[in-house]
Amino acid sequence: DAGITQSPRYKITETGRQVTLMCHQTWSHSYMFWYRQDLGHGLRLIYYSAAADITDKGEVPDGYVVSRSKTENFPLTLESATRSQTSVYFCASTQGEGVGYTFGSGTRLTVV
């Protein structure tokens, strides 16, 4: 099916563990983004990518790592999870300026 898919939908992990959130899109959009959504903060940009092998930091990148070896995939890794990283994470993609983003359904991550 065409679209943008995030996995897992829900994840509980322990403090200090590494966890990877997956994002896959089927349109070959150039641009992909990771946001976190927290009450009172709206959506904040973690990392973005303009193309395969091109990534850059957003507003809140500390504690996160991304890679983009293929256009369609943009995984987000928490190297050593902390409770402050408990959040809902959204992946998004767009083909270009003025088009708007398409968002995935989100991953709700709880760090205990």
Place this chain on the structure above:
Amino acid sequence: GDSVTQMEGPVTLSEEAFLTINCTYTATGYPSLFWYVQYPGEGLQLLLKATKADDKGSNKGFEATYRKETTSFHLEKGSVQVSDSAVYFCALEGGATNKLIFGTGTLLAVQP
């Protein structure tokens, strides 16, 4: 830097009431402007957009006009329904990287 300010919620209305959610922005240049909607437990969906001054975006009875002179993009609907209950996000897209900057969101609750 670029920013978006939208009215605090929650906004509670009766069915068939008129809706206005205010959004103002600060940006260099001429950003594209968007409204996104998020239903409970889901990702964000693009509701409408405007890419230049005086453009009016519209969808599903919602409208917003890009006002450069007042740096505003207020969302309006003439008659809300219970099914419109959701969180609404105003956003701007600026710069060469197509990054979206979001407001903090406004929760709309429509009562029958």
